[in-house]
Amino acid sequence: MGPTPPDPATTSAPTGRQYLLERVGEAAVVQLYADGFRDLPLRDKILVWHLAQASIAGRDIFYDQRYAHNLEMRDVLEAILTRRADVDPATLAAIERYTKLFWINTGPYNNLTARKFVLTCTPDAFAAAARAAARDGARMPLQAGESVEAMLARLRPMFFDPEFESTVTSKTPPPGHDILTASSNNFYVGVTMQDLEGFEERHPLNSRLVKRGSRLEEEVYRIDGRYGAAIAAIVRHLEAAIPYATEPMAKALRALITFYQTGREEDREAYDIAWVQDKASNVDTINGFVEVYLDARSIKGAWEALVFYVNREKTSQIRTIAEHAQWFEDRMPWDAKYRKEGAHGVTANAIDIVVETGESGPITPVGINLPNDQAIRERYGSKSVSLSNVREAYDKSLLAEFREEFAWAAEEAERARQWNAFASELTTNMHEVIGHGSGKVDERLNGNPQAALKEQFSAIEESRADLVALYFLADPAIVAFGLVPEEHHRDIILTEYESYTRNALMQLRRVREGTQIEEDHMRNRQMIVHWLLANTAAIDVRRRDGKTYYVMTDPKAFRAGVGRLLAEVQRIKGEGDYDAARALFETYGVHFDPTLRDEVVARVDRLQLPSYTGFVMPRIEAIRGDSGEITDVEIAYPLDLSAQMLEYSAATRHLRA
Ligand SMILES: [Zn+2]
Numbered sequence: 035m036g037p038t039p040p041d042p043a044t045t046s047a048p049t050g051r052q053y054l055l056e057r058v059g060e061a062a063v064v065q066l067y068a069d070g071f072r073d074l075p076l077r078d079k080i081l082v083w084h085l086a087q088a089s090i091a092g093r094d095i096f097y098d099q100r101y102a103h104n105l106e107m108r109d110v111l112e113a114i115l116t117r118r119a120d121v122d123p124a125t126l127a128a129i130e131r132y133t134k135l136f137w138i139n140t141g142p143y144n145n146l147t148a149r150k151f152v153l154t155c156t157p158d159a160f161a162a163a164a165r166a167a168a169r170d171g172a173r174m175p176l177q178a179g180e181s182v183e184a185m186l187a188r189l190r191p192m193f194f195d196p197e198f199e200s201t202v203t204s205k206t207p208p209p210g211h212d213i214l215t216a217s218s219n220n221f222y223v224g225v226t227m228q229d230l231e232g233f234e235e236r237h238p239l240n241s242r243l244v245k246r247g248s249r250l251e252e253e254v255y256r257i258d259g260r261y262g263a264a265i266a267a268i269v270r271h272l273e274a275a276i277p278y279a280t281e282p283m284a285k286a287l288r289a290l291i292t293f294y295q296t297g298r299e300e301d302r303e304a305y306d307i308a309w310v311q312d313k314a315s316n317v318d319t320i321n322g323f324v325e326v327y328l329d330a331r332s333i334k335g336a337w338e339a340l341v342f343y344v345n346r347e348k349t350s351q352i353r354t355i356a357e358h359a360q361w362f363e364d365r366m367p368w369d370a371k372y373r374k375e376g377a378h379g380v381t382a383n384a385i386d387i388v389v390e391t392g393e394s395g396p397i398t399p400v401g402i403n404l405p406n407d408q409a410i411r412e413r414y415g416s417k418s419v420s421l422s423n424v425r426e427a428y429d430k431s432l433l434a435e436f437r438e439e440f441a442w443a444a445e446e447a448e449r450a451r452q453w454n455a456f457a458s459e460l461t462t463n464m465h466e467v468i469g470h471g472s473g474k475v476d477e478r479l480n481g482n483p484q485a486a487l488k489e490q491f492s493a494i495e496e497s498r499a500d501l502v503a504l505y506f507l508a509d510p511a512i513v514a515f516g517l518v519p520e521e522h523h524r525d526i527i528l529t530e531y532e533s534y535t536r537n538a539l540m541q542l543r544r545v546r547e548g549t550q551i552e553e554d555h556m557r558n559r560q561m562i563v564h565w566l567l568a569n570t571a572a573i574d575v576r577r578r579d580g581k582t583y584y585v586m587t588d589p590k591a592f593r594a595g596v597g598r599l600l601a602e603v604q605r606i607k608g609e610g611d612y613d614a615a616r617a618l619f620e621t622y623g624v625h626f627d628p629t630l631r632d633e634v635v636a637r638v639d640r641l642q643l644p645s646y647t648g649f650v651m652p653r654i655e656a657i658r659g660d661s662g663e664i665t666d667v668e669i670a671y672p673l674d675l676s677a678q679m680l681e682y683s684a685a686t687r688h689l690r691a
Contacts, residue, residue, distance in 0.1 A: 062644035079667035081278035088271035089339035096392035117172035138648030143202035213330035256297030282312035338392035348384035356382035368604035396648035409481030469499025486610025501600035538563035561623030570595035
């Protein structure tokens with residue numbers, strides 16, 4: 035099935051290459067290109083291929099973590115879409131639209147708002163479509179002795195009721211709920227925050243907690259545990275990859291295999307250390323239980339996988355930042371006791387993604403800094419990557435109107451046109467390398483500020499990293515380091531400060547319902563701009579022709595305010611000051627004026643601007659010789675979200691737990 039043709043009004047592909055493939059509701063679908071892949075030596079290509087298979091093999095683990103009913107729901111949707119001949123066209127269009135959003139968001143919850151979206155056809159029309167597909171030979175995920183009708187009745191609230199299990203991660207629960215009972219993800223079953231008092235998790239990152247009677251049980255993700263078949267498949271592909279890896283990478287892969295076998299915390303640490311010590315390999319992978327945003331407690335890791343190679347041309351900037359890590363650390367505008375001495379081991383690369391699955395795909399970050407384990411970061415350093423081909427695809431699929439609509443003055447929009455791509459890449463690199471990579475916490479916290487800051491931790495940490503980048507962007511030293519040309523430094527500072535300020539307004543388009551922000555990066559950006567508004571003279575709120583503008587008017591005051599706020603945010607992290615963190619976000623970061631949001635939504639809707647983007651990954655295929663050995667690996671670009679999602683699903687259907 036082909037994609038619906040892209041809307042010509044929103045296509046911009048100056049190279050003639052297709053980036054924007056289609057619009058689905060408020061999402062854009064964009065093709066990712068990995069041009070450097072063809073030039074890799076065969077050994078690296080084969081390595082990438084095996085690692086890509088390992089990435090696809092674990093994809094369903096994240097589906098299951100995000101929502102317990104996700105895989106069943108996906109099976110029903112895919113069964114209908116692949117046996118569609120006799121399905122009513124209007125119903126089919128509604129199902130197809132919903133399924134694309136379901137794939138992009140990995141289930142029925144919007145990735146930005148955490149809120150549920152539902153099918154827009156009627157339950158009766160959906161049932162008729164399922165019956166038609168079943169008659170046509172579609173295999174439905176029926177339980178023993180269950181009819182198609184009974185299955186549809188069972189899944190009806192999941193597909194149709196927006197109030198049933200309405201929020202995937204709720205860090206600000208409604209009255210009568212706590213952050214676990216208000217969250218519909220699958221990290222906890224029947225568990226309340228109160229149940230956790232005095233309970234010590236042995237596998238905090240890689241388990242699901244289930245309450246059985248009065249007992250709490252940790253179901254561990256490992257080869258003979260939860261999702262054991264998928265993990266065994268991952269391990270087989272990792273083992274096949276090892277002969278093609280460099281020795282440091284092979285060591286990391288062996289450590290990862292051990293962790294997947296035992297599920298033990300000390301083996302996860304050994305893997306993190308081996309991974310961070312592999313500094314020079316041209317190909318690398320992230321594969322495992324990594325980020326903690328999906329868990330309202332910020333403890334449990336969502337499964338993700340990425341495979342990438344170093345983009346040599348674009349790596350020099352990020353390396354320069356990393357080489358001066360100690361220089362920046364010594365000048366952090368915070369209390370000297372939180373400055374790290376011997377800021378070592380920050381390895382930074384610009385990379386091109388070949389495949390991302392789990393929590394990293396189809397929606398992807400643009401920069402990553404790992405490992406998250408604070409104790410390991412302080413002792414062994416961290417690795418930072420900037421996802422160059424993702425940035426390129428974002429930039430090439432973006433519209434000029436997007437900037438113009440929210441810029442107060444023509445010169446602001448023109449500056450953005452000229453410098454935004456450069457300024458945003460530089461600040462993201464600084465965010466990852468000297469932002470997340472910097473600072474230390476009080477010894478009393480045992481390298482684990484998460485435990486003290488709980489659901490506020492991720493937003494505090496993202497704020498800290500953003501503030502470090504904003505602060506040093508305006509430092510003359512970055513000219514001396516060769517990161518920006520002197521004659522353009524002022525324009526680059528203005529561009530970034532203006533765009534950061536505009537973004538607090540523009541990002542409200544992503545929260546179409548409710549009056550509060552759940553996503554941590556969004557909370558952080560909202561908090562910083564609103565704190566600056568309240569505490570400095572750097573930003574003006576202006577109105578013209580019924581439209582609101584956030585206008586950055588004083589870059590010096592902006593930077594001074596950023597420095598003051600950064601000192602406080604580092605203090606909060608360093609001391610694990612939960613109350614201060616909560617007050618900061620409650621005051622400036624979580625709540626917003628719905629009238630202003632409605633205005634922003636109306637403005638972006640007039641321009642048909644997307645709220646977020648799902649990426650179609652390159653497709654790589656192994657070419658085999660007579661005896662089955664891989665003789666070459668070819669890369670292609672599917673230009674079709676549905677085809678890729680169906681292909682991935684078919685590859686893992688036999689690996690369900
Ligand atoms: Zn970050």
